[in-house]
Every structure is written in C-alpha cells, then in structure tokens.
C-alpha cells in the first residue's frame with residue numbers, strides 16, 4: 006500500500022489516520038452545527054409511515070427515479086454520477102481502512118475484488134463522461150434557472166480529479182503488478198527482471214479485470230512513461246486521491262453544494278403520504294426567538310438540500326408570467342438565512358441581517374403572494390423540497406401582521422363575516438337551485454347517500470352556479486340520492502389556508518363540521534377540487550371521516566355502470582385541463598378523461614398534461630388578490646394559447662368551478678371565444694345524455 | 700394620548716332587509732349588524748395615533764346587535780380598554796340623541812383627550828351623533844375629517860377636504876371630538892387567531908348610564924322597500940333582437956343619430 010512509506014519519520018499509515026481524524030473532526034463539528042441549526046426550526050413529525058419513507062428513499066435516492074424521468078442529459082448524467090459515487094464510497098472506505106491497517110493487516114482493496122472492482126473501474130469513466138455532459142448542460146446549454154456558481158464548478162472539478170487520480174492509481178497498481186513484479190511464468194520476463202528496482206506499490210492482492218485502469222497504464226506507457234514512472238505516478242495519485250477525498254469531506258458541509266449530503270435526508274423526510282397537507286400553524290402563542298423558528302425543521306432542511314438546479318423555476322406559472330416569484334430563489338434565500346442567522350445564533354451573536362426582515366424584505370411580499378400553490382415545483386423537485394408550505398408559512402406571518410392587499414382583505418373579511426369569498430349573503434348560497442325541478446334535499450332534514458358540498462364558486466359564480474344546476478339535473482337523472490347543507494355550508498377553506506389565514510380556516514372548518522354533524526350522509530361529493538382536497542385531507546383533524554369524491558369520479562362511475570347513458574355523440578376535438586388540486590395533488594387523471602371519451606368527443610392532450618399540467622393561476626387565493634405589477638401574460642391566457650395550437654380543437658374541458666371563470670375570461674382575452682368553447686365536464690355530460698334545459 | 704373611540708352597529712346591507720309586522724321598522728331579528736364603516740376608520744385612526752405617539756385607546760359601544768364581535772375585533776387590533784354600555788331594548792336600535800346621551804356619560808369617566816367618532820353612518824347619514832356627543836361633553840367638534848396627526852403641546856393636526864379639491868390642515872387644541880370620515884389608511888386586517896385570542900383575554904367594562912332619554916318628536920309612519928316605478932322596459936328575445944331594439948331606443952331618445 007502507498008501508506009507503507011515513512012514520511013518525516015512517521016509511518017504513512019499513521020499520517021493517513023491522523024489526516025482522516027482531523028478532517029472527520031472538522032466534518033463532524035460543522036455537521037453538528039448544521040444539525041443544531043435545524044433544531045431551531047419548529048417541530049414536525051416526519052418519522053411516520055417508515056415503510057413508505059424507506060420505499061420512497063429506495064426509489065428516488067437509490068434508483069434515482071425522479072432524475073431518470075426528468076430533463077434530458079441530466080436524466081442519465083446525474084444517476085451515472087450518483088451511482089458512481091455510491092461505488093466510490095465503498096472503494097474509499099476500503100482505501101482508508103486498508104491504508105491505515107497496511108503495516109499490520111492486509112485489507113483487500115476494491116480493485117482486487119472481482120466484479121465490484123471492474124464496476125468501480127468502469128464507473129470512473131462513466132462518472133467522467135457524466136461530468137462532461139452535465140458541465141456542457143450547465144455551462145453551454147444552461148437551462149433557465151440553473152446556476153453557474155463557483156461552488157458547483159469546484160465540486161465538479163473535485164469529482165473529476167477524484168476519478169482521474171483513481172484511474173492513475175489503478176494504472177500504477179497494474180504497472181506494479183504486471184510489469185514490475187509479474188512472475189516469470191506469466192510472461193513479461195523483461196519487466197519481471199526490473200522487479201528489484203521497481204517500487205513495490207501493492208504487493209499483496211491481485212488486481213481484477215480493470216479495463217479503464219489498465220488502458221490508462223498503456224496510454225501512459227505509450228506516452229513514454231516508464232513502468233516505474235507509472236507506478237510512481239500511481240502512488241502519488243493514490244495520495245492525491247486521498248487528499249481530495251479529505252478536502253471534500255471538509256469542504257462539502259461548508260459549500261453551497263451541500264445537497265450531496267442532505268438531499269437523501271430531504272427525500273426520506275418528504276411529505277408523505279398525502280401531498281399538500283400543510284402543517285398546522287404554531288398556536289403556542291410564543292414568538293420564536295429567531296426568524297428560523299417560524300419554519301419547521303424540514304423547511305429549514307430544504308435550504309440545505311436544494312441543489313439550485315432550477316427545475317422548480319422552470320415549471321412555475323408565476324415565473325412564466327413574469328412575476329417576482331421564483332421558487333428557486335426562495336429556497337436559495339432560505340438557505341442563506343439558515344446558514345447566516347442559524348450559525349450566528351449558535352455563536353450567540355445577533356444575526357447580522359442589517360435589520361432586514363426575511364419575510365417581506367429579503368423575500369419580497371409580492372413574491373410571497375404570487376404563488377398559486379399549484380405544486381408543480383414541489384412535484385418536480387428532485388430533493389422533494391416543499392416550496393408551498395414554506396411560502397404559506399411566510400404568508401402566515403404577513404397575515405398575522407395584517408399585511409394583505411385591499412382586495413384580499415375584503416375577501417377575508419367576507420369569509421369571516423359571511424363564510425364565503427364572494428361578499429354574498431349566506432342565505433343566497435343555494436339560489437341557483439331555486440327553480441330546480443324537485444328542489445334540493447336538505448341533508449340536515451332527511452338522510453341522503455351523497456352530500457354535495459358546493460364550495461363558493463360553484464354556489465355564487467354566475468357561470469359555475471349555472472353548471473351546478475346542470476350537475477344537479479344530471480345527478481337526478483342518474484338516480485343519485487343527494488342533498489346539501491341548506492343552512493350552514495361555508496367555504497371549505499382550502500384557499501384560506503393557502504393564504505396563510507390559519508385561524509380563519511379553522512373557524513370555517515369548525516363551522517362546517519358543526520353543520521356536517523347535523524346531516525346524515527354516506528359520502529361527500531363536490532365539483533370543486535380545492536374543496537375536495539381540503540375536505541379529504543385537512544378535515545380529519547376536525548373529525549371528518551366520511552369518504553370524499555369528486556364529481557368527475559361520480560360521473561365516470563355512472564357512465565360506466567349505465568346509470569347514465571349518452572344519447573348522442575358530441576362532435577368536436579376536446580382538450581382536458583387537469584386542475585392542480587385534482588391532478589397533481591390527488592392523482593385523479595383518468596376519470597374525467599373517461600367521461601370525455603364517453604361523450605363521443607375526440608380527446609387530445611395538450612403538451613402540458615396530467616402531472617405536468619399548467620395552473621390556471623387562480624389557486625392559493627391568487628384569485629382574490631390584486632394583480633401583481635409587471636405581469637407579462639396571465640397563466641390562464643398562456644394555457645388557452647397552448648390549447649389553440651392544437652389543430653381543430655373545439656372544446657376546452659374543465660372540471661373545476663374556478664377554472665370555468667378563469668378560462669372564460671382568458672379565451673376572451675385571446676379573442677378565441679368563437680373557436681374554443683370552455684365547457685365544464687358536467688355540462689358536457691348534460692349535453693351528451695340529451696337532457697333539454699329544464 | 701388618551702383616546703376614546705365610539706363604535707356603532709349598522710345593518711349589514713349584504714343581507715336582505717325585512718320590514719317587521721308593524722310595517723314601520725326593520726325586522727331587527729332578521730338584520731345582521733356590523734361595525735359602522737366610518738367608526739372603523741375612527742378606530743384605525745386611533746390605532747395609528749397610538750402607534751406614532753403612544754397612549755391608550757378606549758373603545759366605547761352600546762350593547763346592541765352583534766356588538767361583542769366588533770369589540771373583540773377592536774381589542775385584537777390593539778384597543779386597550781373596552782367599555783360596553785348596557786342597553787335593554789333588543790328590537791330597537793338607540794336613536795342618535797339617546798346614544799349621544801349614553802355615550803357622553805361613559806366617555807366623561809374615561810378622561811379622554813381626544814374622542815373619535817365616525818362622521819356618519821348609513822342609517823344616520825345626517826351625522827348628528829358626533830356633534831351631539833360634543834355638545835353633551837361640552838367639547839369642540841370638527842367633522843368630516845380625513846386623517847389626524849399628533850401635533851405640538853396638547854393638540855392634533857386634522858385634515859379636512861372641501862369641495863373643489865381644497866384640503867385644509869387644522870390645528871385642534873385638545874380635548875376635542877372629531878368626526879372621522881376616513882383614517883390615514885384603510886382599516887387594517889386582523890386575523891381570526893388574534894380575534895380568538897382577544898375573546899379569551901379581553902374583559903369588557905360595563906358602564907351603566909342613567910341618561911335621560913328625550914322622547915322623540917318624530918314617529919315613523921311606514922317603512923317599505925322602494926316600489927318599482929314601472930318605467931323600466933325589459934328587453935327579451937335573441938341577442939340580435941335585443942340589440943336591434945336597444946339601437947332603436949337609443950335613436951328614439953336621441954342619444955345616437
């Protein structure tokens with residue numbers, strides 16, 4: 006082993022041990038500081054569902070599933086580098102253990118282990134190729150949002166140097182074994198003769214098949230390096246390799262690229278199993294002592310784990326519309342805050358933030374309010390960072406300080422006062438059903454199978470309320486036994502939560518639970534994906550246990566079981582817009598598509614469909630806010646343009662009451678209302694089953 | 700500065716208003732009440748004054764309608780004391796003269812240097828409450844104020860707008876009563892969690908008053924919803940028909956040639 010030398014009178018093995026001990030100590034010291042900073046965050050249990058966590062870890066970290074299905078080049082380069090990294094962890098561990106133990110005990114080195122040795126050898130090349138490809142992507146093709154930081158460059162160079170030094174060390178080993186110390190019987194006798202003068206590099210084990218290392222040796226030989234020279238370079242390269250490894254160990258936890266360390270943890274502690282269920286607000290009544298205390302520890306971990314890859318930025322509808330918001334920048338700022346404030350606090354200093362508030366200062370309020378909570382960023386993030394909960398947490402602070410714009414304030418006051426966002430009397434919630442034949446059943450007066458929870462838009466927005474009436478007629482036609490909370494239904498509060506008005510959300514939820522408690526029903530149905538999401542996932546803490554379904558599922562079921570049967574085949578070409586809260590949040594993609602297919606329309610997909618669907622721009626309470634200045638094009642308009650690019654498209658099908666209004670406006674903005682009909686799934690079925698307007 | 704803010708309840712116009720069986724009054728049971736908008740501005744102005752120059756805010760209200768909600772919200776926003784004046788009649792809101800007498804008695808005890816009241820209410824557009832209160836308190840009065848700033852040596856600067864876009868800036872020696880039309884900034888939003896916390900922590904001070912209630916000289920004979928005048932013509936038919944008829948009418952009336 007190269008450690009079997011004496012440097013300054015001390016054995017190489019001891020040097021190695023010493024260096025390793027010092028570097029590990031620095032690493033451990035820094036890591037403990039970083040962990041203590043995480044501990045400044047609020048508590049949140051992320052140890053539930055251990056099996057699911059382990060499975061997610063296996064899939065996304067070990068198998069790199071999120072990378073493999075992602076953007077080109079990096080979809081193979083990153084897994085290649087990562088898997089190489091895993092193999093090299095084994096190789097390096099053996100190197101250190103073997104190097105330290107060498108004077109006393111021979112520990113087999115990775116290049117002596119058949120198969121594994123060959124794999125590691127090949128991975129050295131694969132990683133190099135991966136590094137070159139990812140560097141071309143980063144420095145030449147540079148997708149928007151991908152950062153060309155010094156840190157990234159240093160890390161790439163260090164990894165490349167690790168691979169090269171490894172190959173050189175392998176080459177040295179090969180030269181030593183084959184050219185300097187090969188037994189005469191194996192051949193190469195003239196090399197064997199040199200065995201006396203050749204430094205003995207390995208001497209214990211025998212190298213397995215190492216194509217890349219061997220090739221490196223031959224290239225060196227061809228370049229005129231003598232066999233002894235190759236061996237000597239190998240020894241030096243071994244030490245260089247060790248030195249880089251140790252540098253890495255010390256450098257990484259200080260570097261912006263520390264995602265290498267933290268990303269696997271971030272994935273393990275991801276939000277599971279349901280997506281987008283926000284942590285409850287801190288109701289301890291205590292002001293956190295630092296700004297970090299506003300966030301949960303997992304939110305702070307997001308800062309460490311962020312690779313600054315910019316994927317979140319590339320899918321964000323707010324970014325596309327020219328907003329001040331960039332989810333990547335928010336994470337970047339959070340990372341800076343965590344490192345600066347966190348470490349300063351550990352040292353007992355006041356955070357040196359020039360008195361600047363993080364929320365509303367470093368991260369401008371406009372950016373915080375620009376998010377539609379569409380979850381595209383969270384869904385695409387390879388390290389499963391949770392931008393939306395972080396943004397909502399910041400909104401909570403702004404709301405607590407009363408910093409909301411006038412339009413939003415009016416909406417919140419309306420919600421406080423009337424239980425709806427529309428500034429309308431609660432007594433008018435079911436006005437749309439006034440002339441409904443047979444009327445609406447009141448589930449608090451007679452038992453029903455299905456309780457229809459309307460939501461504000463389906464109840465009050467003119468277009469959507471009209472659709473509500475059609476859906477009621479379709480439900481009647483299907484023989485569904487349904488009713489409503491004629492008195493007492495309030496906004497379910499999904500958007501209120503995303504606005505950050507947690508107290509108001511809780512108040513609404515309690516009022517709704519009171520009303521629901523008086524009703525007799527088996528399941529809840531709603532046409533509104535926002536209402537669906539919050540009732541399904543966020544009302545359990547208020548005691549709601551009944552299943553919740555979306556009307557697209559009900560319509561699908563009715564069409565499949567024959568409770569509804571199309572009387573005529575509709576003509577035209579339809580695209581379907583996946584609402585964020587139905588698709589990305591809850592994975593309901595197929596039922597609405599099957600419903601469209603059943604109506605006879607030809608269904609085609611827009612380029613951004615299913616999990617890649619593009620938000621209409623209404624969610625997260627955005628629909629209640631004044632428009633941010635400097636917006637180039639609203640997301641709904643961009644979405645309509647996307648649909649119009651499809652040849653012969655006639656129908657733009659929606660399954661969300663908010664979408665209806667958003668896209669009706671957008672199609673007018675584009676001036677395409679005579680070409681493209683915005684139609685709700687319910688109305689589509691209404692037409693297909695041949696019901697006349699009643 | 701010790702500031703008293705008077706808040707009133709007015710019927711919420713979002714909810715349908717019903718006339719009661721007597722046919723001469725609103726059916727109070729069907730009415731939802733909310734804070735009078737200009738009183739809300741008066742409270743906001745008080746909060747702004749307190750924030751810029753310190754002091755204490757006492758909110759005074761007559762116990763009628765859903766006044767507790769209003770008072771807890773005021774406490775959540777930063778009012779220091781809440782004084783509630785008991786009032787027995789659930790069916791009839793206090794008349795302005797009556798209210799002024801009761802409130803004046805309560806305000807006297809507070810020893811306020813500045814009394815802020817909304818300058819009118821949608822059910823009392825005349826805006827007599829504030830001047831009546833000033834009379835009872837024997838304090839100077841200035842109404843229709845848009846913004847108040849702390850001034851020098853026991854005074855405030857009040858801003859008042861006159862027709863023709865003339866703004867007056869006035870120095871008002873305290874104590875005084877100001878009728879507020881608008882605060883320097885719109886009333887703030889207070890999150891529900893703070894209101895709920897205020898509900899737990901706020902104690903109302905009850906202030907019985909024995910003000911002599913003058914009998915009104917005016918009796919309401921009838922109260923009713925406006926009757927349609929019958930002049931409206933509803934256009935029906937297809938879009939084209941409606942458009943054609945509309946064009947005809949505009950021509951008939953000489954709006955277009």
Ligand code: SF4
Pocket residue numbers: 310311312313314315316317318332333336385386387388389390
């Ligand atoms: S948050 Fe995630 S997606 Fe966004 S830059 Fe960081 S690692 Fe990439």
Ligand code: SF4
Pocket residue numbers: 317320321322323324330331332375376377378379380381382383392393620
């Ligand atoms: S949730 Fe949507 S709008 Fe909000 S930051 Fe993420 S991608 Fe952008």
